Amino acid sequence: MTVPWLRRGKGRPMAAPKAVWPILAVLAVLLAIPVWGMLPQLTAPSEFWEIVKLDKYLRDTLLLAVGTGILALLFGVPAAWLTSTCQFPGHRIFSWALVLPLALPGYLAVYGYHDVLDRASPLILWMRDNWGVAETRDLDERMRVVVLIIIFSSVLYPYIYLITRASFRRQAASVIEASRLLGQGAAGTFRRVALPLARPAVAGGTALVLMEVLNDFGAVSFFGVNTLTRGITRFGFDMDDKACAVRLSLILLGLVVSLMVMERLARGRARFSEGASHRPLTPWKLKGVHAWLATVFCLVPLSLGFLVPGWRLLELARLAAASGMPTGFWAAFRNTVLLSGGSALGITVFALLLAQAVRLQRGLAGRTAARAAVTGYGLPGVVIALAMTLGLIQLSKALGIGLLAGTLTGLVLAYAVRFLAVSYQPLESGLQRVCGSLDDASRTLGVGPWRTMWRVNLPLLRGPLAAAGLLTFLDVLKELPITLLLRPAGFSTLATRAWDLREQNLLPDACIPAVVIALLGIVGALWLHHSVEKG
Amino acid sequence: MRPNLNNCLRPLARLALFISALCAVLPARAAEEPVLNLYSHRHYESDDQLFEAFKKKTGITVNVTQATADQLISRLRGEGKDTAADLLVTVDAGRLANASSLDLLQPVDSPVLKEKIPAHLRDPGNFWFGFTVRARVIVYAKDRVKPGEIKTYEDLADPKWRGRVLIRSGESVYNQSLVASLIANDGKAKAAAWVEAVGANLARKPLGGDREQVSAISRQLGDVAVVNSYYLGQMSVSKDPAEREAYSKVSIVFPNQENRGSHINISGAGITKYAKHPENARKFLEFLAGDEAQKVFPVETFEYPVNLSLDTSELHKTWGPFKADPLNLGELGKNHKAAVLLLEEGGW
CATH class of the missing domain: 3.40.190.10 (Periplasmic binding protein-like II)
Structure with a gap:
């Protein structure tokens, strides 16, 4: 006997239980809020659009993105290759330690490099004496972008490292073995075999890195680099020209979309799938200079992205803690735990319902929902903050209720738009992988789909649920622009405290919340490493 | 089976009701609190x-x-x-x-x-x-600038300061109000020329806040800087020894004492x-x-x-008394947008 809703292949489309629709409707409403906010602004007149120096914003954004992309590749791919196929001093430690930079969001990593431009003063003076004032001024401006590129690529390369390494170890493993048996050395195998095979993984990782660069708002402000996110906050929130900010947002979204398209093209027909081979590779044993070079190659990004800034944050925090915790620290700590915990719980529960609904509703609606659920993650935080501010004002007016923008409800809704993908994806793949046909069996025995979810799927989904909850928790915890722009009156989190204290010229104090965020981030980074390694 | 519209909307309606109830209750409770x-x-x-x-x-x-x-x-x-x-x-x-x-x-x-x-x-x-x-004052490097060499905001536009002027970004409201006061006092055309000339005199593209400009003087990146008076006070007692030292290397000028007074x-x-x-x-x-x-x-x-x-x-005693621009401060608001546009145009 077959259960109608499970019947695959041709035939009558499977009817989903009624309860699927409200869940999909909630998703539609949630995603409609930001769109609804942006739309009227598209035709609204803009006060300042005429004076926006678009070339400046585009130039800095693109320079930063391209530079970070290239350098992060140079950091991430060799590190992934070395730690998965070679033996050299420290290779075991590096294999997990190299993900640690993920613990430091860019806007906090720059605190560890706060004086790097000051230290360059002698160089600037030398250039001025030899090359002239105006030339030095331009070079100095470029230098800030270069410094930021180095910082960004050293905190973001782990995205490339993680995915590429997984690809080397699983997908490419047997081919690498074959190449080796046919007499290719490490370098030849890397160039001719492993790298082409890992292309989709490398492209995917790079896309994630660039997405983070386009999303950043805090670090670029710190170094006075004029990216589009700064233009959006400047015109949208400082100068209150929402129409202008929406136009800038659309340009930024255009960049995000072209990034996704490029990733597809780079990936080509190949897919990054989890290959079957779990046979460990026989490592190349590097000797002498080569071995030490490998160590250095791994140590450089790890130091730049974690050890150096982490150590300096810790030093500054210790200096500040000597004269007591900064004001509002404990309130911010409590707020952060409650807000991140509450948001993670709410978003994960909704993501679970959504994943189950998508599983039950296999028609167009379900497929669309599955796609829509993950789009938010591609949207930069400031764009979401802008769109949600506008959308929530519209929504509150339409419903005739008190204002939602600037309330915790509004904030959590904005997080949901941005981070739904983070908890949806592990749950979706978990449902597919872990539960497989078990719920089919349960249904065959006459148990309803939701009861099946509760009794059969849920206990099996413990791992994916924990992953979804934890990752969402950590993402909300370190989120800056949305929290900064949408937080309720008088409400601080660790992230906004780290920002506010720095604005008050209290950098050492700002490092205390920063260190707490980083410590929790370490847990998240290691967990991510663990789950990718395990598959 | 076709979905029943009623069934889809009911949970939504409940959610909306819940949220609106929540919003209605919250401010009411707050009003009772001191x-x-x-x-x-x-x-x-x-x-x-x-x-x-x-x-x-x-x-x-x-x-x-x-x-x-x-x-x-x-x-x-x-x-x-x-x-x-x-x-x-x-x-x-x-x-x-x-x-x-x-x-x-x-x-x-x-x-x-x-x-x-x-x-x-x-x-x-x-x-x-x-x-x-607060007064927006000028500081200069004690060892590289003679007392009396710079006396007014207008002096900052003088070509003799080419590559020597430090000031934070025009995105700062402090600079916007300074330019607004220049528009009110000197007229828009002169203010525009001032913004452009100061832009050409900059030692570097603006970076950081007011304090960073003073610190940059101590690293010899520039010789004169524009800064709010209280930042100097805070630097003089800073926990950071580098800031105290930076403060000790500059002298303070209250600008425009011989005419309208400092902004x-x-x-x-x-x-x-x-x-x-x-x-x-x-x-x-x-x-x-x-x-x-x-x-x-x-x-x-x-x-x-x-x-x-x-x-x-x-500290204020050591700086001595100064004459302040008697311009009605409400005027700054009137010229604000024009000032923002000039600064954006000037590119700093």
């Missing part, structure tokens, strides 16, 4: 002491939402009558005048405020009040139009204008009190 919600651009740690003192005196708890004044104004506009803010606190009179012209503030009739605060430091219509004064600005506040606790807000304003708070500002933040007779700061 609280005061500030939207504040002020960012000084010592303000917390004042909040504590105020609480001790009145039992009212002060909550602060901190952001730039422009962001707060933008937020107030969006929130309308649902705003949680009772008092808008800025570090610039122009922003208060702007908020007032956008109908975001309400007047307050307080004999105490009128008595304590000089007329040119408050709004004629009683929409906002200044409670501290000053206020830190001030106005009660929001839809304040839920306007009485608490009035009490707080009167507290800030009162002798206790006025004595705290000069020693804690190195701002000048509005009542100069209460200035007990030793």
